[in-house]
Amino acid sequence: MALATLVTEPWADFGLVDSGHGRKLERYGPWRFIRPEPQAMWVPAAPDWHADGEFIGGSDAEGGGRWTLSPKIPGAWPLARGPVKFWASNTPFRHLAFFPDMAPQWDWIADRVAPGDEVLNLFGYTGVASLVMAAKGARVTHVDASKKAIGAATENQKLSGLGAAPIRWLVDDALKFVEREVRRGRRYAGIILDPPKYGRGPKGEVWELDEKLAALMAACAALLDDRSKFLVLTAYAVRMSAIAIANLTEEVTRPLGGSVEAGEMTIREEARGLLLPTAIFARWSR
Numbered sequence: 001m002a003l004a005t006l007v008t009e010p011w012a013d014f015g016l017v018d019s020g021h022g023r024k025l026e027r028y029g030p031w032r033f034i035r036p037e038p039q040a041m042w043v044p045a046a047p048d049w050h051a052d053g054e055f056i057g058g059s060d061a062e063g064g065g066r067w068t069l070s071p072k073i074p075g076a077w078p079l080a081r082g083p084v085k086f087w088a089s090n091t092p093f094r095h096l097a098f099f100p101d102m103a104p105q106w107d108w109i110a111d112r113v114a115p116g117d118e119v120l121n122l123f124g125y126t127g128v129a130s131l132v133m134a135a136k137g138a139r140v141t142h143v144d145a146s147k148k149a150i151g152a153a154t155e156n157q158k159l160s161g162l163g164a165a166p167i168r169w170l171v172d173d174a175l176k177f178v179e180r181e182v183r184r185g186r187r188y189a190g191i192i193l194d195p196p197k198y199g200r201g202p203k204g205e206v207w208e209l210d211e212k213l214a215a216l217m218a219a220c221a222a223l224l225d226d227r228s229k230f231l232v233l234t235a236y237a238v239r240m241s242a243i244a245i246a247n248l249t250e251e252v253t254r255p256l257g258g259s260v261e262a263g264e265m266t267i268r269e270e271a272r273g274l275l276l277p278t279a280i281f282a283r284w285s286r
């Protein structure tokens with residue numbers, strides 16, 4: 001297993017401008033926002049930040065809190081990265097309706113997907129990764145428990161001009177769906193999954209990463225065969241090491257050959273170039 005640090009470099013529509021004193025300043029298209037960032041323990045590069053809005057955290061680290069926004073900020077505004085376009089908005093969950101730290105994963109997947117490949121995106125949320133694969137000509141199955149997230153993903157599909165692309169948008173429980181696909185004998189060229197620590201399927205199915213990740217990864221590996229190319233697991237806000245999820249990924253992919261790489265995902269701060277860690281990943285490829 002190889003260890004690596006993935007870095008989201010700034011691009012036209014996104015950048016981590018500065019960070020420190022438990023907060024971060026980011027730009028999303030024309031707007032700048034401040035959000036809590038407990039890992040930014042250092043001193044910010046600039047003493048004063050000018051922003052169009054700020055998320056003031058609640059007492060609960062996982063939820064609570066609210067945005068204070070300039071009245072100029074629209075309900076949603078379009079952003080782009082490469083061929084994919086998506087709507088940004090100030091969600092009650094403190095993020096902006098997509099996860100910029102996934103950019104190095106999008107690029108890695110785009111390098112591996114070929115036209116006609118059947119690929120699966122689990123816990124796919126607003127669908128940026130699905131659209132990255134669709135833009136490469138893949139046939140995408142996108143699964144998320146939230147009807148609202150799927151609705152937003154289809155809006156992103158239209159915005160990207162990929163309305164005719166073969167994407168199945170499924171409101172389903174990720175584990176139940178994958179187990180059904182195993183029983184049907186289905187195979188995928190690549191799978192990506194970004195499970196939350198805790199979640200619920202559309203019928204109230206409880207998802208707990210600590211309890212169910214091993215079963216889900218084993219089931220995902222059963223959907224791969226000797227023609228498959230990749231399996232990407234990312235995890236955030238968990239007390240888990242990249243090495244632990246790499247061990248699991250190596251275990252389930254052993255019969256397939258190939259190799260596993262794992263490590264931290266980070267975003268480069270524009271002010272000084274320092275890396276802000278956001279998540280961990282393990283990915284198999286061949």
Ligand SMILES: C[S@@+](CC[C@H](N)C(=O)[O-])C[C@H]1O[C@@H](n2cnc3c(N)ncnc32)[C@H](O)[C@@H]1O
Binds near residue numbers: 098127174175198207
């Ligand atoms: C933070 S998002 C993943 C982010 C996404 N991969 C991206 O890069 O935009 C986690 C998603 O998991 C979904 N989810 C939670 N529990 C689920 C379950 N049991 N089955 C399927 N999706 C679930 C949520 O609706 C949410 O959209």
